[in-house]
Amino acid sequence: MMRRLLFNLMVWSAVLIVAFPLFWMVVTSLKPQLELWARPPAFLPIEPTVEHYVTLLQDTNFLVYFRNSIFLSTATTLVVIGVATLGAYSLVRFTYRGRESLAMLVLFTYLLPSVVLILPLYLMMVKLGLANTLFSLVLAYTTFALPYALWLLRSFMAGIPEDLESAALVDGASRMGAFRDVIFPQLLPGIISTALFTFILSWNEYLFALVLVNSDASRPLTTGVMNMLISSFNIEWSLLMAASVMMSVPLIIAFAFLQKYLTRGFGAGAVKG
Amino acid sequence: MSRSPQALLERRYARLGLLLIAPTIVVFCAVIVYPLLAAIYLSLFQLYTPTLEGSFVGISNYRDLLARGEFWISLRNTLVWTVGTLSLQIVLGIGMALMLHQAVWFRSLARSLILFPYFVSTVVAVLVWRWLFNDLYGILNHMLIGSGVVDMPVDYLGSMPNAMISMILVGAWKYFPFVVIAVLARLQTIPDALYEAARIDGAGPIARFFDVTLPQLRDVLVVIILLRAIWDFKEFDLIFLLTGGGPVISTQTLPLLVYKEAFALNQMGMAAAYAVVMMAIMLVFMIVYIRQTREKEAS
Incomplete structure (x- = not known):
C-alpha cells in the first residue's frame, strides 16, 4: 500500500510538472495587473478577474483573428478530407501502374520541410495576386495537410476488411455504391480522427501565415496574437495569457469530447509499431 | 487479346x-x-x-554558401538542437510511458494532461514559456532564487549557452508526448507471458526492462527516432518565436537561416540554395524512414 502511494505521488508530481506551464497560463490570465508584479507571485489569483478577457474581445483584433482561423481551418479540413478520402480509397483498393510509387511520394511529401516550399509558394501567390488572402493560406496549408491526411486515411482504410466490399460487389453494387454504403460508414471514425488532426494542424500553423499574409483583416490567430506581443509597447502578459487560453479553447473542446478519436488517430498515424 | x-x-x-x-x-x-x-x-x-x-548565376550561390561561416554555424546549431532535444524527448517519453502504463490513480486524466503540450499551438507554448522565463517577474527565476539555487536572476534566452539549453528543454516539453503515446501503444501489446517467464528466471524490475521491454520496443523506437529527427531538424516556429536565432546567431538553425535570407535580407535565390542544401541533408533520414516503412508494409 505504501509503495503504491509513493508510486502514485511520483507519477503525479511528474505529470503536474509537465502540466504546470498550462496551469500558470490560466492563472496569469485571471490575475489583475497589480498581482502580476507581486513578489513572491501568488499561486492562485487573490482577486480573480476576467477583465483581460473583456479587453481582449473588445479592444483588440482578437475576434477577427479568431474568425479567420475558424474559417481557414474549416476550409482546409473540408478540402483536404474530401480529396484525401477519395485518394486513400484509390491507393488502397485499386490496382494500377505507379500506385506504390505514389504512396511513397505521399510519405515523402509528408516529411518535406515547409521552409523549402514556402519560397516558390510566396512567389506564386504574389504572381497570382492571392497574397494577403485567406485563400492563399488554404492553398498553402494543403501542402502539409493533404499528405498527412492521405497517409492517415490510407492506414485506416487498410484496416477495413476487403471481404465487406467484395460481398457488396457480388450483390451487384457498383464500386462507388459499395464505397458509399459499405466503406464510408466503416471509415467514418477514421475520417473524424483525421479531420480533427487536420483542423488542429491548420489551427496551429505559423510559418505560412507569417510569410503569406501581412494584413490584419486576414491574419489568423497564430500570427495575430504574436503581433500583439511585438507591437505592444510594454508587454501585457495577462492579456497575452488570456489570448493563449482563448486560442486553446477548440483544443480543450476536442480533448473533452473527442479524445477517443484523438488517440485513435495517433495510433493509426505514422507510428504503427 | x-x-x-x-x-x-x-x-x-x-x-x-x-x-x-x-x-x-x-x-x-x-x-x-x-x-x-x-x-x-x-x-x-x-x-x-x-x-x-x-x-x-548558376551554382555560385552554392559555392558562396559553403564558403560562408554562417552556414556551418547554423548547421552545427541545427545538429546540437536536434540531438539535444531528441534525446531528451526519447528518455522522458519512455520514462513517462512506463509510469503511465502502470495502474495510476486517474490514469486517463494524467494522459490527457501529458498530451496537451503536444497539441497546443507553438505560439501558445512559446508565449507561456517566455512568461515563465521572464527575468524579473517570471516564476522560474523566483523559485530558483527562493530555493537558493542561484542568487542572481538567470537570463534564460539572452545569453549562451542558456538560450540553447532553454530551447532544447522547451522543445522536449512540447514534443515528448508524441513519444509517450507511441511507446504506450506498443507497451500494451507486449504479452504478459514474457514478463512472467523473466520473473520465473529471477529477473528484477531493471533486468526485466532491459531484457524484455527494451527489445520489444526496438522497432517502434527506430520509427519514432527517425520521424522526430526529421521533424526536429526542420523545426521553425518554436525556435523563431522563442529566441529568434539569438543571441546574434547562436541559436540560428537552418530553417531560420532560410527565412532570414529570403525575407529579412531579401536574397531569395540564396535562400533557395540554403533550403535545397538543407533538404539534401534531410534526405538521408527521409530515405531511411521511407525504406523502413516500405519493408514493414511488404512483410
Whole structure:
C-alpha cells in the first residue's frame, strides 16, 4: 500500500510538472495587473478577474483573428478530407501502374520541410495576386495537410476488411455504391480522427501565415496574437495569457469530447509499431 | 487479346482508381511538386525579394554558401538542437510511458494532461514559456532564487549557452508526448507471458526492462527516432518565436537561416540554395524512414 502511494505521488508530481506551464497560463490570465508584479507571485489569483478577457474581445483584433482561423481551418479540413478520402480509397483498393510509387511520394511529401516550399509558394501567390488572402493560406496549408491526411486515411482504410466490399460487389453494387454504403460508414471514425488532426494542424500553423499574409483583416490567430506581443509597447502578459487560453479553447473542446478519436488517430498515424 | 468480362472489369476499375486519385495528383503537382522544382531552379538565380528581379548565376550561390561561416554555424546549431532535444524527448517519453502504463490513480486524466503540450499551438507554448522565463517577474527565476539555487536572476534566452539549453528543454516539453503515446501503444501489446517467464528466471524490475521491454520496443523506437529527427531538424516556429536565432546567431538553425535570407535580407535565390542544401541533408533520414516503412508494409 505504501509503495503504491509513493508510486502514485511520483507519477503525479511528474505529470503536474509537465502540466504546470498550462496551469500558470490560466492563472496569469485571471490575475489583475497589480498581482502580476507581486513578489513572491501568488499561486492562485487573490482577486480573480476576467477583465483581460473583456479587453481582449473588445479592444483588440482578437475576434477577427479568431474568425479567420475558424474559417481557414474549416476550409482546409473540408478540402483536404474530401480529396484525401477519395485518394486513400484509390491507393488502397485499386490496382494500377505507379500506385506504390505514389504512396511513397505521399510519405515523402509528408516529411518535406515547409521552409523549402514556402519560397516558390510566396512567389506564386504574389504572381497570382492571392497574397494577403485567406485563400492563399488554404492553398498553402494543403501542402502539409493533404499528405498527412492521405497517409492517415490510407492506414485506416487498410484496416477495413476487403471481404465487406467484395460481398457488396457480388450483390451487384457498383464500386462507388459499395464505397458509399459499405466503406464510408466503416471509415467514418477514421475520417473524424483525421479531420480533427487536420483542423488542429491548420489551427496551429505559423510559418505560412507569417510569410503569406501581412494584413490584419486576414491574419489568423497564430500570427495575430504574436503581433500583439511585438507591437505592444510594454508587454501585457495577462492579456497575452488570456489570448493563449482563448486560442486553446477548440483544443480543450476536442480533448473533452473527442479524445477517443484523438488517440485513435495517433495510433493509426505514422507510428504503427 | 483477352476480352473476357473479367479483364474488362479490371480495366474499368483501374480507370476509376485513377479518376479517384486525380484530384490528389493535381493538388500535389500544383502546391508541392512544382514548388519543389521551382525552389531548385530559384537557387540558381540572384533574386531581390521585393522586386523579384535578378539574374542567372548558376551554382555560385552554392559555392558562396559553403564558403560562408554562417552556414556551418547554423548547421552545427541545427545538429546540437536536434540531438539535444531528441534525446531528451526519447528518455522522458519512455520514462513517462512506463509510469503511465502502470495502474495510476486517474490514469486517463494524467494522459490527457501529458498530451496537451503536444497539441497546443507553438505560439501558445512559446508565449507561456517566455512568461515563465521572464527575468524579473517570471516564476522560474523566483523559485530558483527562493530555493537558493542561484542568487542572481538567470537570463534564460539572452545569453549562451542558456538560450540553447532553454530551447532544447522547451522543445522536449512540447514534443515528448508524441513519444509517450507511441511507446504506450506498443507497451500494451507486449504479452504478459514474457514478463512472467523473466520473473520465473529471477529477473528484477531493471533486468526485466532491459531484457524484455527494451527489445520489444526496438522497432517502434527506430520509427519514432527517425520521424522526430526529421521533424526536429526542420523545426521553425518554436525556435523563431522563442529566441529568434539569438543571441546574434547562436541559436540560428537552418530553417531560420532560410527565412532570414529570403525575407529579412531579401536574397531569395540564396535562400533557395540554403533550403535545397538543407533538404539534401534531410534526405538521408527521409530515405531511411521511407525504406523502413516500405519493408514493414511488404512483410
